[in-house]
Amino acid sequence: MIKRLVRSAALLTPILLLTTSVIAQEQQFADLGDFRLASGEVIKECRIGYRTFGKLNQDKSNVVLFPTWASGTSEQLKSNIGRGRLVDDTRYFVVAVDALSNGVSSSPSNSRRQPRMSFPKITMADVVNTQHELLTKILHLNHLYAVLGVSMGGMQTFQWMVSYPDFMDRAVPIAGSPRLAPYDLLQWQTQLDAILHDADWNQGNYTVNPARAAEAEFGALLLTTPDHFNQESSREKVFAEIERGKADSHFDANDKIRQVQAMMSLDVSAPFKGSLEEAAARVKARTFVIVSTKDHVVTPGPALEFARLMKARLLVLEGDCGHLAPSCEAGKVNPAVAAFLSD
Amino acid sequence: MIKRLVRSAALLTPILLLTTSVIAQEQQFADLGDFRLASGEVIKECRIGYRTFGKLNQDKSNVVLFPTWASGTSEQLKSNIGRGRLVDDTRYFVVAVDALSNGVSSSPSNSRRQPRMSFPKITMADVVNTQHELLTKILHLNHLYAVLGVSMGGMQTFQWMVSYPDFMDRAVPIAGSPRLAPYDLLQWQTQLDAILHDADWNQGNYTVNPARAAEAEFGALLLTTPDHFNQESSREKVFAEIERGKADSHFDANDKIRQVQAMMSLDVSAPFKGSLEEAAARVKARTFVIVSTKDHVVTPGPALEFARLMKARLLVLEGDCGHLAPSCEAGKVNPAVAAFLSD
Secondary structure (H helix, E strand, O other), X not given: OOOOOOXXXXXXXXHHHHHHHHHOOOXXXXXXXXXXXXXXXXXXXXXXXXXXXXXXXXXXXXXXXXXXXXXXXXXXXXXXXXXXXXXXXXXXXXXXEOOOOOOOOOOOOOOOOOOHHHOOOOXXXXXXXXXXXXXXXXXXXXXEEEEEXXXXXXXXXXXXXXXXXXOEEEEEEEOOOOEOOHHHHHHHHHHHHHHHOEHHHHOOOOOOXXXXXXXXXXXXXXXXXXXXXXXXXXXXXXXXXXXXXXXXXXXXXXXXXHHHHHHHHOXXXXXXXXXXXXXHHHOOOEXXXXXXXXXXXXXXXXXXXXXHHHOOEEEEEOOOOHHHHHHHXXXXXXXXXXXXXXX | OOOOOOOOHHHHHXXXXXXXXXXXXXXXXXXXXXXXXXXXXXXXXXXXXXXXXXXXOOOOOOEEEEEOOOOOOHHHHHXXXXXXXXXXXXXXXXXXXXXXXXXXXXXXOOOOOOOHHXXXXXXXXXXXXXXXXXXXXXXXXXXXXXXXXXXXXXXXXXXXXXXXXXOEEEEEXXXXXXXXXXXXXXXXXXXXXXXXXXXXXXXXXXXXXXXXXHHHHHHHHHOXXXXXXXXXXXXXXXXXXHHHHHHHOOOOHHHHHHHHHHHHHOEOOHHHOOOHHHHHHHOOOEEEEEEEOXXXXXXXXXXXXXXXXXXXXXXXXXXXOHXXXXXXXXXXXXXXHHXXXXX
């Protein structure tokens, strides 16, 4: 990796420590310079967005890394951070990090030198590697107490566990996957095709619109379950809701494509000739795997298999909320995570 | 309705009766002339395709109408007809009928005078009205022993029960619906949008391609369940399977649009100010409702509600096959249907 650090590490550390109370929770950026990807391609002037919550303790032993879900930002993680929430920032120093291509960190939509589809393809390992560099080179944190993430954040958590097994004590992948099941690959490909076949896209309007329908419609179709959807919606309001969803979606189609490709590329077993068993054997973190049996976005099979191989602690959510079960069943999930982290 | 019959009824009847053994199972067509739709629009030179199986008995009391599912043809129904299958043509005279806009009956893809999107929108009531005219005016059958259909065929069955309550003794809607649940409306709208936003479609290539992806990808996503899909497929072969599905799909995008709109228009309660209860009270047929709890194409709520209101016989399939449960669980369904019909 090219590690051209724009900020001086020696300069940054005291600034960070002195100003934590001021800049905590605010959007910050780490400039990683030109960042070499596993493919050999380079993200030019790579920038990683993050926010910190809580206080770093004296021996830097209370850091929890909290990466974003797909199409999500560190700002959206805020509501999951706090006492009684998913991560307690009165106990932990939480680094909420914007995954590559989320429109905040370097992304097709914001890259001056590699705009739109000239932005290179990234893998989940690349996403994690940028975060490792953020932590070690910019924040001077050489160890994490835990990595914890939901959905694509759970995928990053699995990747972290295998890419940097000595780097954390604990890991909590929630509604995540160590490699996508066939159904998941199919549903993402269908979303990609919806964008790539879109007339707006093909006319060079490479912006928001083609992603809106995919986000709104596939979100509604797959995020929960048909049973849950039919209970919450009605014949009268379903289309108004979808139109509102489209209007509310501002996620760039280019950014979505690169994140979807990163998820589809995810396979923690790849360095081990496809053996999930060998990948699991590499993990040193104590792990708490949380899945939802009716999850239609990240189907739970691969995470369950990995949990079994690792003999990890496991929480299986059975409700109708599907992929959204971790928030629908927050009353069950949040205390279980808190107990695991303080155990 | 305009009932300009092209073939003379007096001429047709003896031909039908004399040649049943010769032309049975072969594709036949009834010319209904210009057919007026509920909207007031007209299908010009309306033609309805059908096939007959088995023998009409002396008092014409053994007729079973078997309409097609979405994107399906009467040819595709063949494998469901026979002793031990869904409908036994050794006992019943089966009229398998091609629903409007299936590419065999009058459709955007085959209408000379109303090609492509100049073909009028149709409703499920229109579809059933053409079949009523086929039966009464062409085949001179004024009563059915039963109507039985699967999926969109089950929707037609519900529509038949309410539109022509005196016309049949029994009805067997399988994986059908009396009006679509919000989830069903959403998934069809998503398929419509996939076609209507498609670049090929917008460049005027109004043919097969835009429908292929929708048929193949949404078929794979929704026809069974994620669990079933992940058991049957693999990470290695999932995309080859989808490409094969696209290559195998020859259903015209225009035809698909009009059938999807017909399904979305379905609401047997519409003439009763939205009261399913009043619609159910109108039904005279003894009814056997079959649903699949994990059906993600035709979610079972509305059919279950209608069955409850009618106090109909009910079979609830619980397996992982989702919308395909009636064929996956044919060993349970076929004998249950046979028992109901001979009861």
